[in-house]
Amino acid sequence: MTKSEFLDGLCRGLRFHADSDEIQHMVDFYSQSIDDRVEEGISEEEAVAAMGDLDYIISEAKNAWDRESPGSARKAGVEKLAFRSSEVQSLSINDTSGDVRVLPSPDGDIHVEYVNSAQWRYEAELVGAELSVRRVRTGSGDGSVDFNVFGKKFSVTLPNMGGLFESSLRLTVMLPAGTCINTSVNIASGSVEVSDICVRALYVKSASGDISVENVTGEGKVSLITASGDIEVERLTSPELTVSTVSGDVDVNGLNCASFGVKTVSGDMDLLEINATRRVNLYSVSGDTDINLAIPCAELSAESVSGDVSIELPGFESLYTVNVRTRSGDTNINGAACAGPNTVSVRSVSGDVDIDFSR
Amino acid sequence: MDIQLRRGILEVCVLKALSRGESYGYQIIKDISPFVEMSESTLYPILKRLEAAGALTSYSREHSGRLRKYYAITGPGRNRIESFLQEWEEVKKAYDFIKGDM
16 A cells, blocks of 8 residues: 555545544654655555554544544534545445435546534445445534534533424435446435436335435336335336335336336326336235336236226237236226237226227 | 553653653654554554643654654653652552462
8 A cells, every 4th residue: 555545545534533634633643654664764565554454543543533522523514525436336325314315426526415413413434335324413412512622622502403403404425427336225204316327226215205216227226115205216227126105106207127016005106108128016005006108018917906007008909918807896908808928917906997008 | 451551551651752852753653662562553642642631742843855743741741750650659569469479
């Protein structure tokens, strides 16, 4: 490792744990020690190796700072960070309740921007090749902020703002064009917006917030999960898309995939321009299902208890083998029964079934 | 060894190294290392603590075309060595007592 790589790593490892002056002191100290050793006649690489393991130095410094002034170095307000995209293979956003946006980067770096509040702060850290962003409570859970001025500690208690701070929390991660990394967003509440990027695999889970995915290319599987939020997908390409919600609605407009699955309990599905080559599986309890296929799909199955199912298939009925079973719902198939290569099977208890061919 | 005890001993070792005259990071490590294991990651927080406590002062001076930070012991720093040695006499008595009848 070169001196500049070592010092660069030190800066990056410590940037959330101390203010810039503090970090500069430490960098100067190590820089000088390396220079002093080189001056004695050893190589730069040997001098750097004599400093010890970089990860150990960083963790020791973090522990020392946390012991001396817990929470004091983290500032409230907007923070902007940049990471080299070549070092990041996956992005993981966890435990946050604010809104999350994943957008394209204006340059070749990965940018992370967030707003810290008095009670909560975000932490972004590169652990191995994973960029991990999580939200944690600040040192004092009671809304007070500690300041360290010339070695003296001051604590200021802020008025209780209830959920106001939390609702203003917002996290934006910008990914450069052409970097396809595994992206995972797992949050308790708050909306998630992913747009105009390429990802390797995408996993988004929000307990109560809405999820929106627009103009995204996934090299791997895309999974979108929410309990009460709505899910909206526009122009997505991925080998496999799975969508799951309890009471939220699902709207998909423009999908290119091999496999596509949607599960809802009471939410409605409105699925347009679906290009699924291999399989489509739709399941709903009381929500209505509306799907419009752009190309014939080898295997389409739709299951519903009380929700109505409406399917629009491209081409003539001779392309399909249609099988509908319903206990008390009405069935309306706008074409003759054929034994085509693509199967469509629909089951319902009381929901009506409507199948149309756009010949 | 107990962490607090080890930390206290290392701090006095650094002050002792400075009691012979001003010094800088790498030189302090070289002076102490034959007696106690010491690395940059151990020394840095010790220097910071001692400076905050007023036991040493620091200043930068040019050396071979670059700035080098030097450390110098202060009066309170020398007092600290003295009180450590006095306290250690008591520890030594206790040690002799503990070891004597084993």
